[in-house]
Amino acid sequence: MGEGGCRPYRHRPLQHRRRGRTGRRADRRRAETGCARTEIRMTLAALRPRFSGHETFACRFAWLPKAIRLITRDSRALSDDERAILELGLGKNMVRALRFWLEAFDVASVEAGTWSLLPFGEAMFGDNGLDPYIERAETQWLLHWRLSTAVENPLFAWRHILYRRMRPDFTRSELLAEMRAEGERLGYEHSDVTLLQHADVFIHSYLGSLNPASPEDALDGPLVDLGLLRRLGRRRGADRIEPVFTLTRIPISEIGVGVVNYAIASYWTARRAGESVVTFRDLAHGEGSPGATLRMETDDLRDHLERSPAPWSYRPSGDAGSVIAVADLDPARLLREIYT
Structure with missing residues (x-):
């Protein structure tokens, strides 16, 4: 068996040359189709997309700050339905939805009933957080980014x-x-x-x-x-x-240069770890990419890369082009720079 559980293609000679070519193509198509189906199943098993858990509630503005204050006071309180309902002033289904959104936004996680802030949540909403009450537009863009680009357990509708x-x-x-x-x-x-x-x-x-x-x-x-x-x-x-x-398409001037730089570094380290070169097409249109997630115009993103003093260099090449990392990519540093 070959990689991914698919049988490698092996040529079996046929009596007639013309039929042999056709037979080989047919065999190869069958092998490739089988491999493609296996890859889909394997990719799906790794992704495990989510279709529910939000109890049909979109996240409200006040929910994340409220929940984080509760977690900071008592890391187990949010797991107790009755206490969470009392402390947060929400109904039971809304409390469940809030738990869902904390994890979906990559802000906090729970293990054995104990909640803790994740690195992004700690940086944004913890003690000395960059924007604990979501007062800046950049924070809203960052929440959209974290929600939309999960590699594991992505939200199916978003993807x-x-x-x-x-x-x-x-x-x-x-x-x-x-x-x-x-x-x-x-x-x-x-x-x-x-x-x-x-x-x-x-x-x-x-x-x-x-x-x-x-x-x-x-x-x-x-x-x-x-x-x-x-x-x-x-x-x-x-x-x-x-x-x-x-x-809609959004100009970079509305998103913020700092958010775009953070998104590029975050995409690179999460989906292209260890690679020093990423194609412009991937950055503009790939799954989880800055261009597709932030809904930027292609020319707007290209202009940004050409002008940006960030730790990468854009090399145009026909319609594609490539982006080369020329220094360490540090999303955490770029996140802090947004608020300085």
Whole structure:
């Protein structure tokens, strides 16, 4: 068996030259297809994307600071439903959602009922944190970055909408059909209710609640102000007219040069560790890349790389080009520099 459990292609001579070529191509296609399917399964097993856990609630602005103060006072309090409900002033399902978002934003983790801040959470929200109350736009961009670029256990809707779709616009029914097909292709089967709730959480995270049923529902979260998603009229679907949503492109001047530099270094160390060269195409369009995650225009990112004094050098080459690391990449240092 070859790498990944696929049998390596072995040529078996055929009697006729023309048929032999065709046979070899067919054998190779079968081998490559089998390997591709195995790779999909292996990649999926490593990713283990999440479809639920948020209890259908998008994260609210006040949730992260509240939870971090509670964790700082008592690292086990958040694991106790009754105490967390009392201390945070939230319902049981919202407490569960808050736990989910703490981990999804890479802010905190729990082990055996004990919560602790992760390095990003400690730097941003711990003692002497850089922005403990999420008062700066850069912090909101960083939260979007951490949420969207998880290598393990990524949120399925985020991964699909930001990195897998070709078009920026969609309706809820279109998104549901795509997510159902993508999930089945990867070997996951979820009910339409679960998939649609998951898609709605993405929409509500960036647009706020469209039809708030309570005062709590009307409270926006830390990602709404980014302007990454907007409504774009309506169009007819299979059986009804629906709102259309579209992802927008954001200029670097609105994101912040420091956030972009941090994103480049973070992407490089997380997904290209040990490599001294990354293609511009990967930085602009790859899964988890700064260009795709922060919704930057390609020319805007290229101009930034050409002008940036950061620890890399851009080498243009036709339509592609490459970026070369010329010094140590230190996301933690670049994170601090955003707030200096």
